[in-house]
Amino acid sequence: MSTILDISHIDMVFPTDKGDFTALKDVSLKIDKGEFVSLIGHSGCGKSTVLNVVAGLYQASRGGVVLNGKEVNEPGPERAVVFQNHSLLPWLSAYQNVELAVKQVFGKQKTKAEMKEWIEYNLHLVHMDHAMHKRPDEISGGMKQRVGIARALAMQPDILLMDEPFGALDALTRAHMQDSLMEIQNELNNTVIMITHDVDEAVLLSDRIVMMTNGPAATIGEILDIDLPRPRNRLALAEDPKYVHLRSEVLTFLYEKQRKVEVIDTRKKTKPQFEKTSEKASSAFSGIESSESSSSETQQKKAG
Amino acid sequence: MSNTTPLIEESKDNIVWLDNTLDFVISSAKTLAIPFVGIVVFLILWSAAAQNVKTSLGQFPGPAQVWEQFGSLYSEHQTARQKEAAFYERQEVRNAKRVADDPSYEPKIRAYTGKETFLDQIVTSLVTVMSGFLLAAVIAIPLGIAIGLNKTLNAAVNPIIQIFKPVSPLAWLPLVTILVSALYVTEDPMVAKAFIVSMITVTLCCLWPMVINTSVGVASIDSDLVNVSRVLRLPALKHVQKIVLPASIPMIFTGMRLSLGIAWMVLIAAEMLAQNPGLGKFVWDEFQNGSSNSLSRIMAAVVVIGIIGFLLDRGMLLLQRWLSWDKASATR
Numbered sequence: 001m002s003t004i005l006d007i008s009h010i011d012m013v014f015p016t017d018k019g020d021f022t023a024l025k026d027v028s029l030k031i032d033k034g035e036f037v038s039l040i041g042h043s044g045c046g047k048s049t050v051l052n053v054v055a056g057l058y059q060a061s062r063g064g065v066v067l068n069g070k071e072v073n074e075p076g077p078e079r080a081v082v083f084q085n086h087s088l089l090p091w092l093s094a095y096q097n098v099e100l101a102v103k104q105v106f107g108k109q110k111t112k113a114e115m116k117e118w119i120e121y122n123l124h125l126v127h128m129d130h131a132m133h134k135r136p137d138e139i140s141g142g143m144k145q146r147v148g149i150a151r152a153l154a155m156q157p158d159i160l161l162m163d164e165p166f167g168a169l170d171a172l173t174r175a176h177m178q179d180s181l182m183e184i185q186n187e188l189n190n191t192v193i194m195i196t197h198d199v200d201e202a203v204l205l206s207d208r209i210v211m212m213t214n215g216p217a218a219t220i221g222e223i224l225d226i227d228l229p230r231p232r233n234r235l236a237l238a239e240d241p242k243y244v245h246l247r248s249e250v251l252t253f254l255y256e257k258q259r260k261v262e263v264i265d266t267r268k269k270t271k272p273q274f275e276k277t278s279e280k281a282s283s284a285f286s287g288i289e290s291s292e293s294s295s296s297e298t299q300q301k302k303a304g
Numbered sequence: 305m306s307n308t309t310p311l312i313e314e315s316k317d318n319i320v321w322l323d324n325t326l327d328f329v330i331s332s333a334k335t336l337a338i339p340f341v342g343i344v345v346f347l348i349l350w351s352a353a354a355q356n357v358k359t360s361l362g363q364f365p366g367p368a369q370v371w372e373q374f375g376s377l378y379s380e381h382q383t384a385r386q387k388e389a390a391f392y393e394r395q396e397v398r399n400a401k402r403v404a405d406d407p408s409y410e411p412k413i414r415a416y417t418g419k420e421t422f423l424d425q426i427v428t429s430l431v432t433v434m435s436g437f438l439l440a441a442v443i444a445i446p447l448g449i450a451i452g453l454n455k456t457l458n459a460a461v462n463p464i465i466q467i468f469k470p471v472s473p474l475a476w477l478p479l480v481t482i483l484v485s486a487l488y489v490t491e492d493p494m495v496a497k498a499f500i501v502s503m504i505t506v507t508l509c510c511l512w513p514m515v516i517n518t519s520v521g522v523a524s525i526d527s528d529l530v531n532v533s534r535v536l537r538l539p540a541l542k543h544v545q546k547i548v549l550p551a552s553i554p555m556i557f558t559g560m561r562l563s564l565g566i567a568w569m570v571l572i573a574a575e576m577l578a579q580n581p582g583l584g585k586f587v588w589d590e591f592q593n594g595s596s597n598s599l600s601r602i603m604a605a606v607v608v609i610g611i612i613g614f615l616l617d618r619g620m621l622l623l624q625r626w627l628s629w630d631k632a633s634a635t636r
Contacts (some may be wrong), residue, residue, distance in 0.1 A: 188516035
């Protein structure tokens with residue numbers, strides 16, 4: 001397979017009142033066509049910054065991004081973004097939201113009928129045919145995210161960038177969305193970069209998991225190849241020793257090698273959190289369970 | 305036993321029905337009766353207070369005298385309309401006669417030049433306020449969008465807005481009057497100078513809330529929506545049309561409602577001084593007139609001004625509900 005995206009030696013420095021803040025330091029990554037890559041790391045480690053640089057929403061302070069042999073300097077539809085909180089225009093229906101993108105990207109190439117067909121095809125891909133004329137406030141969070149994905153897919157991007165696409169959804173909906181995404185991926189075989197903080201999600205969906213070190217001056221710590229055969233089934237994988245092993249590798253990286261020390265939290269708070277997650281590593285996989293423990297993590301953080 | 309059971313059931317049903325009806329009556333009584341009681345108490349206090357106030361124009365009018373004046377204002381309006389109709393009828397008869405005598409005669413109709421009635425003045429006021437308000441909106445909304453999009457422009461324009469915003473219409477009026485007299489010079493004026501002076505004064509005073517609210521609305525658009533526009537590479541004009549304008553519609557409407565309220569308040573003062581034949585002039589003329597009815601007539605005008613102001617605000621709210629996608633912001 002050929003390299004489609006080359007992120008080379010990126011530094012990202014934000015000027016602040018207290019002087020420069022280095023968010024990213026020397027991040028380099030090559031992504032092949034059709035590859036599904038997850039970026040995982042603790043919050044605040046600069047995962048989103050990497051994605052925003054690739055999207056062209058931020059300009060890297062040093063280094064650059066090359067897509068299909070061309071340097072990325074500004075945002076564009078060939079690098080479609082699925083935002084965390086759907087970012088649908090609330091005054092337009094699902095269909096109109098996708099239409100806005102399709103008209104902008106294919107307005108000159110496709111006829112009206114072709115565009116209509118293409119919009120409906122993409123909404124069908126994400127199983128939104130039944131509610132395509134509803135507005136975002138009339139549909140559920142998961143459905144909004146589906147439309148967001150349909151909008152991105154409809155741009156026919158060279159690479160699809162997903163910024164914690166399922167982070168705001170409940171566990172059952174999230175599992176559902178992951179299955180949908182695998183199904184779409186099976187059909188379209190897009191190149192995808194996805195940011196996530198969910199270990200199970202990363203292992204289930206990815207071809208490679210890129211694990212980032214903690215900021216400031218975050219960079220790529222380890223890269224893990226996920227050579228599980230596709231199509232993947234979450235229930236079958238739960239018992240699969242290889243899956244369990246890969247999963248624990250990610251957990252080890254996150255909670256031992258790059259253990260996040262919260263500034264406010266003292267010994268009391270961080271310790272049970274660590275115990276809980278290592279406990280989780282040995283337990284069998286289930287979408288609900290993992291989210292339960294992750295929600296109790298956040299509760300602990302709040303309590304701290 | 306078999307006979308009594310259904311009876312008990314039935315009476316139970318009746319009690320439930322009675323309970324429900326009672327609840328309904330009580331709740332609707334609460335929503336309707338309490339404001340009604342408020343108004344009645346206000347009227348009683350007003351009339352009690354009015355009886356104790358003696359002015360140079362006689363006793364201060366109570367609700368009853370004001371109500372009476374509503375009746376006489378309306379009958380004056382009808383009399384004036386009859387006079388007008390009669391005036392035109394006489395002309396037609398006369399013209400028909402002259403044409404019959406001399407077929408080459410081209411009939412002329414002279415316009416009726418009687419005094420405006422109270423209802424005419426209400427219409428004049430409404431036309432003036434809407435013209436001033438629409439002119440302000442046409443200037444303020446594009447300006448607000450430009451300021452909201454461009455931080456440099458905002459920094460440049462903001463001090464000017466902040467300084468002009470609190471200026472009273474009474475300060476603008478002399479300037480506007482002189483300027484209009486100097487610049488609006490035509491042989492055959494389409495509209496009266498007084499109308500233009502009042503309208504421009506209204507515009508100058510109700511411009512600012514719309515500019516400020518529009519610019520704040522535009523500046524506070526969700527950055528994700530702006531990113532969507534950037535990823536799609538929407539051209540500037542399309543960005544404004546597809547993203548900025550719809551996203552800031554709720555804030556624009558808030559500004560428009562504030563502005564319309566200010567416009568209506570300013571209008572009355574402007575009309576008084578500019579002698580635009582609207583409600584402001586009516587109040588001023590009654591004040592100068594100083595008859596025993598004047599105070600009741602002014603009070604009647606005050607009530608009408610209040611009611612129209614309220615209706616304008618409601619109308620704006622209805623328009624917002626109809627046009628804005630964000631129904632939640634249009635509830636108050």
